[in-house]
Amino acid sequence: MTETTEPGGSDATPEPAAAPTAADVPLVAQRAITAPATVDRAARTVEVVWSTGARARNFVPALGLITEELEMSPNAVRMEALRSGRAPVLDTHRRGGARDVLGRVTAARLERGRGYATLQFSTAADVEPVWQRIADGTLRAVSVGYRVHRYEPRPDPATGETVHRAVDWEPFEISVVPVPVDRDAAVRGEAPQGAPAIAIEPALPDEEPPMPETTPAEPAAAPSAPPAASPSTAPFQETTVTTSPAPTTPPEPTRAAPAPAVPAIDLEAVRAEAERAAAERIASYEPVLAAARGLLAADTIDALRQAAIRERVSPEVLRGRLWDAFTQTQTSRPTLPARPETGPGHDDPAQILDAMAEALAARAMPGYQPQGSGRHAEFMGWRPSDMIGELLRARGARSVPRNPTLLAERAFHTSSDFPLLLAAAANKMLLAAYQPAQPTYRQIFLRRDFRDFKPHRHLRIGDFPTLLPLAENGEIQVGTMSESQEIVLLQTFARRIRVTRPMLVNDDLGAFTDFAAAIGRRVAEFENATAYNLLNSANGDGPTLTTGSAPVFATGAARANKASTGTVLDTTTIGAGRTAIMKQRTLDGLPISMGQTMRLLVGPNLELAARQATVVVQANEIGKANVFAGFVQPVIEPLIQANRWYLFSDPVAAPVYVYGYLNGAEGPQVTTGPVQGADGVEVSVIFDFGVGAIDWRGAWFNPGT
Numbered sequence: 001m002t003e004t005t006e007p008g009g010s011d012a013t014p015e016p017a018a019a020p021t022a023a024d025v026p027l028v029a030q031r032a033i034t035a036p037a038t039v040d041r042a043a044r045t046v047e048v049v050w051s052t053g054a055r056a057r058n059f060v061p062a063l064g065l066i067t068e069e070l071e072m073s074p075n076a077v078r079m080e081a082l083r084s085g086r087a088p089v090l091d092t093h094r095r096g097g098a099r100d101v102l103g104r105v106t107a108a109r110l111e112r113g114r115g116y117a118t119l120q121f122s123t124a125a126d127v128e129p130v131w132q133r134i135a136d137g138t139l140r141a142v143s144v145g146y147r148v149h150r151y152e153p154r155p156d157p158a159t160g161e162t163v164h165r166a167v168d169w170e171p172f173e174i175s176v177v178p179v180p181v182d183r184d185a186a187v188r189g190e191a192p193q194g195a196p197a198i199a200i201e202p203a204l205p206d207e208e209p210p211m212p213e214t215t216p217a218e219p220a221a222a223p224s225a226p227p228a229a230s231p232s233t234a235p236f237q238e239t240t241v242t243t244s245p246a247p248t249t250p251p252e253p254t255r256a257a258p259a260p261a262v263p264a265i266d267l268e269a270v271r272a273e274a275e276r277a278a279a280e281r282i283a284s285y286e287p288v289l290a291a292a293r294g295l296l297a298a299d300t301i302d303a304l305r306q307a308a309i310r311e312r313v314s315p316e317v318l319r320g321r322l323w324d325a326f327t328q329t330q331t332s333r334p335t336l337p338a339r340p341e342t343g344p345g346h347d348d349p350a351q352i353l354d355a356m357a358e359a360l361a362a363r364a365m366p367g368y369q370p371q372g373s374g375r376h377a378e379f380m381g382w383r384p385s386d387m388i389g390e391l392l393r394a395r396g397a398r399s400v401p402r403n404p405t406l407l408a409e410r411a412f413h414t415s416s417d418f419p420l421l422l423a424a425a426a427n428k429m430l431l432a433a434y435q436p437a438q439p440t441y442r443q444i445f446l447r448r449d450f451r452d453f454k455p456h457r458h459l460r461i462g463d464f465p466t467l468l469p470l471a472e473n474g475e476i477q478v479g480t481m482s483e484s485q486e487i488v489l490l491q492t493f494a495r496r497i498r499v500t501r502p503m504l505v506n507d508d509l510g511a512f513t514d515f516a517a518a519i520g521r522r523v524a525e526f527e528n529a530t531a532y533n534l535l536n537s538a539n540g541d542g543p544t545l546t547t548g549s550a551p552v553f554a555t556g557a558a559r560a561n562k563a564s565t566g567t568v569l570d571t572t573t574i575g576a577g578r579t580a581i582m583k584q585r586t587l588d589g590l591p592i593s594m595g596q597t598m599r600l601l602v603g604p605n606l607e608l609a610a611r612q613a614t615v616v617v618q619a620n621e622i623g624k625a626n627v628f629a630g631f632v633q634p635v636i637e638p639l640i641q642a643n644r645w646y647l648f649s650d651p652v653a654a655p656v657y658v659y660g661y662l663n664g665a666e667g668p669q670v671t672t673g674p675v676q677g678a679d680g681v682e683v684s685v686i687f688d689f690g691v692g693a694i695d696w697r698g699a700w701f702n703p704g705t
Contacts, residue, residue: 035137038188044121045106046134047188050144050174051115054182055163057276059283060148062406066164067156070146072113078149078170082108082117089119090175091130093145096298102127105174115144116188117174130176140187141180145173147405149502181279183272284315291399292322300325349394353417355379356387357424361432364513368432384509391417419672419681422499426516426670426683433520434667439528440637441535444599444648446655449664450490450690457487486546488692490662493526495519496684512683516670519685523668531659531691532639540644540701543693552656552693553701560584561696566703569609569645574600574628577647577700581654584697592697595650598632603640606704610634610645643704654698662688 038047053070060066071077081087082105089103103121110116121131133139150168155161180186285308292301304325308318358376362368370376379387385404392400395417401407450456470476497515537543541562542552553562561580567573584592602610616629632647640646648656661667668687 035135036140036187039135041135044103044123044131045118046121047116047118048142048174049114049185049188050108050117050142050171051182052184053113054184056181057280057283058181059280059286060164063151063164065280065283067161069163069165070169071165071167072110072115074110076167076169077110077115078168079108079110081170081172082174087171088173089121090145090173092177093143093173093175094302096302099126102130102176108171114184115171119174134176134187137187139176139178141177142185142187143175143177143180143182144171144185145175146171147403149405179275179278181275183275278312281312281314282309285309285318287399288315288319288322290401292326293400295326296322296329349391349417351375352394353391353421353424356382356391356421357428360421360425360509360513361428361516365429365432365517368429387421388418391421422512422681422683423670423672426512426519426685429513429516430520430523430668430670430685433517434524435520437521437524439524439531440601440635441528441531441657441659443633443635444601444646444651445531445657445659445691446651447660448658449660450662450688452662453490453492455487455489456690486692486694488658488660488690488694490660490688490690493687493689494684496682498680498682500680516683519668523685523687526687527659527689528637529639530689531657532637534691534693535646535657536639536641540641540703545693545696552696553699554696559696561700563700563702566643566705568705569602569606569613569643569702571613571626571628573702574613574632574647577702580700581647581649581698586697592649593653594698595653596631597650599635599646599648599650600632601635601637601640601646601648603642603644604636604638605643606645607634607636610636645702645704647700647702649698651698654695656695656697656699657691657693659689659691661690 036046040046051070051072053072055067055069058066058068060068085104085106087105087108088101089105091100091102094100101122103119106118106120108115108117121127121134130139146166146169148166148169150166151164152167153162153164156163285305289301289305301322304318304321308321355375356379358370359379359382362370362376363380379390382390383404385407388407389400389402448456497512499509499512535542538551541554544551548558550556550558553559555562555564561584563573563576578594578598581594582591586592600610600614611634613626614628614632614634615626651657665688668685671684671686672681
């Protein structure tokens with residue numbers, strides 16, 4: 001901004017110069033204030049141009065001070081927010097409270113490289129002064145609030161500087177402002193008839209209008225000339241004087257020195273330069289203000305910001321004022337106000353992270369029961385970007401950005417807690433869905449966990465030597481323990497999903513929460529399917545065992561645990577199967593122990609027959625009683641094919657099939673890691689699970705009819 005210098009600079013008292021005529025000085029007119037033609041007082045609406053994409057200086061934290069230009073084509077502008085009917089009309093981009101909202105955007109469109117919108121203002125008393133200024137034409141400037149999703153840097157051949165063109169951006173609010181960055185962003189209104197071509201915009205409260213620079217000079221003496229007109233009577237004429245010393249001989253009274261030519265002034269260029277300088281200075285305040293947030297009250301910071309804009313101070317002066325305000329608060333109040341405590345560790349980052357994970361799980365899974373103190377309710381409505389900022393503050397970060405794009409970048413730093421938040425939320429949702437699922441295979445398979453990924457051999461019934469009598473003063477005899485040749489392997493299954501930077505910028509974790517909520521149930525179903533794929537192999541005979549080189553179920557003398565011909569399911573055939581199991585012998589030649597209960601495994605086709613054969617019947621005759629009721633339990637599994645049915649002993653007493661996890665870690669585990677070559681986090685679900693057959697003695701198979 002150029003400064004105006006007042007005339008003066010000599011000890012001699014200047015005499016007034018002859019008043020220049022109207023032909024010597026150009027006329028500068030002032031625009032008349034008229035109501036915009038688009039104002040509808042009854043509906044309290046007005047149409048505005050909210051952007052023309054004009055090039056301007058802008059401060060972007062990730063890039064610094066840049067020259068920014070907005071692409072106004074429909075492919076570049078995301079108009080959903082402005083067209084939703086919920087976009088607010090704000091007072092100078094302030095979002096500190098409800099009173100900052102003046103109204104809403106009722107319609108928005110793009111047309112010939114400009115953005116147009118219809119604004120409707122509230123009837124509230126505190127909005128009325130602003131509305132009246134707009135309605136009578138006093139307040140015309142508007143500005144758009146927006147998020148830039150992608151820039152394209154381009155060199156400007158004319159100036160040689162780099163212009164960052166926003167080719168993917170999203171307007172989300174329109175503000176009424178005293179000084180716009182885009183000079184053509186204003187209330188739409190027709191110019192009054194006969195308006196002059198050259199005009200000066202009304203002076204604004206935060207910035208004084210630029211004035212043309214004048215040269216200080218001393219007036220020439222004119223003793224016999226009449227007094228010149230006072231400047232107050234000719235407000236738009238400039239008085240020009242010379243710096244020459246007073247002459248010894250007065251000039252002729254009838255001759256006046258010719259007035260010097262007044263150079264033409266480009267008011268638009270002066271105004272544009274002033275606006276650019278003001279925008280740069282105001283943008284430089286933001287990093288200083290961001291460092292003070294969390295230390296000072298929001299209204300204090302806003303008041304200091306407005307004072308700095310009004311007084312046009314430097315960022316260093318503003319920083320000093322903020323520090324003085326913080327020192328005063330510490331002097332008058334020794335300790336900062338503590339937030340209400342709900343239990344120990346309320347401000348512990350680990351507790352905050354756990355509460356946020358509970359909130360994500362509760363929001364994604366209907367019926368989820370959060371654990372802990374209930375603090376998760378505080379974060380139920382929070383967006384992912386809000387959670388990232390709060391975690392940064394909990395770790396002591398002094399400058400936490402508010403821009404979702406910058407928060408998304410901070411989320412993927414190595415020191416960020418965001419990957420831990422994703423892992424905790426995924427674990428909670430996964431286990432909440434996994435634990436209630438009870439796959440039926442667990443009722444007939446014995447659980448035996450794995451220590452590592454090496455091949456495992458499990459003891460069978462009779463592998464431990466039989467006890468022998470100990471004679472008086474006799475010696476305890478040494479026995480040998482046979483080792484099973486059946487090998488069971490532990491396998492790793494995994495799946496992953498990526499949480500990327502665009503997902504966080506768009507505040508969209510839907511894909512992640514859907515994945516985490518569904519994967520628990522899917523893992524349980526996967527376990528069940530894996531177990532029954534093994535059991536159904538070889539048309540139901542099961543896998544081939546190393547011992548005897550035969551499948552689990554066979555009709556020969558080596559097995560004798562399969563019906564030679566398939567039969568219907570009833571109490572008679574159940575009795576035949578039970579008898580066949582009781583005739584089996586351990587490695588030591590002893591009858592096997594079947595346990596107190598047996599499991600009758602059938603598919604959907606035989607569910608009715610299985611329940612009829614095992615249901616308790618109140619009979620008045622012994623011959624009509626259900627002899628298997630109570631100790632034969634039906635297990636209905638849709639994966640059992642056709643009319644096959646199995647009879648299994650208690651798996652603890654006589655295991656046939658086994659399953660297990662790595663080191664007892666039941667269920668899937670969640671891990672997180674960076675995405676190679678991109679900003680993001682990979683959430684991986686790893687599941688270590690193994691199933692296998694180790695014996696044939698404790699079961700019976702009937703192919704059915």
